[in-house]
Amino acid sequence: xxxxxxxxxxxxxxxxxxxxxxxxxxxxxxxxxxxxxxxxxxxxxxxxxxxxxxxxxxxxxxxxxxxxxxxxxxxxxxxxxxxxxxxxxxxxxxxxxxxxxxxxxxxxxxxxxxxxxxxxxxxxxxxxxxxxxxxxxxxxxxxxxxxxxxxxxxxxxxxxxxxxxxxxxxxxxxxxxxxxxxxxxxxxxx
Numbered sequence: 001x002x003x004x005x006x007x008x009x010x011x012x013x014x015x016x017x018x019x020x021x022x023x024x025x026x027x028x029x030x031x032x033x034x035x036x037x038x039x040x041x042x043x044x045x046x047x048x049x050x051x052x053x054x055x056x057x058x059x060x061x062x063x064x065x066x067x068x069x070x071x072x073x074x075x076x077x078x079x080x081x082x083x084x085x086x087x088x089x090x091x092x093x094x095x096x097x098x099x100x101x102x103x104x105x106x107x108x109x110x111x112x113x114x115x116x117x118x119x120x121x122x123x124x125x126x127x128x129x130x131x132x133x134x135x136x137x138x139x140x141x142x143x144x145x146x147x148x149x150x151x152x153x154x155x156x157x158x159x160x161x162x163x164x165x166x167x168x169x170x171x172x173x174x175x176x177x178x179x180x181x182x183x184x185x186x187x188x189x190x
Contacts, residue, residue: 009076030051037051053135054131058137065145068150078171080172099164099170100164100165117147
């Protein structure tokens, strides 16, 4: 099960990275086509209207997908912004209880958002909602990426919750401790 979950988180992170590459490709294509159109105007006096239809809209969809699909991967690697000034000085059973409380609250919130995103996807599907751009994209498609990201995040949080309930440290703590020891090592060298 551990291997499956780690691969799921990695796949989600890779999908997020692919979305970022797609944003780059859309922007580069849009800039290139506008440049060619401007050169054609200088040479011929005519504009051909070269562009990527709905480029801004597609970039926005890819950005939303990248943001949500990256959530679980970044959680597992300790890359989320967390305020741990309070908890880093607490150890043992008290820290575990606080971690359990925080992870339970986070799981509840992420499951709540995943459920409501699912309802939004179903509404978009049922009512055949499309985007307003030049290219009418069915909204359930980009919303599905949001839903998938939230479901995988919920799984990752529940995974860490079960880990803490078993008395083991959550995944993100290992990365925090590695960063702290690296900072101490750098400090000693200076």
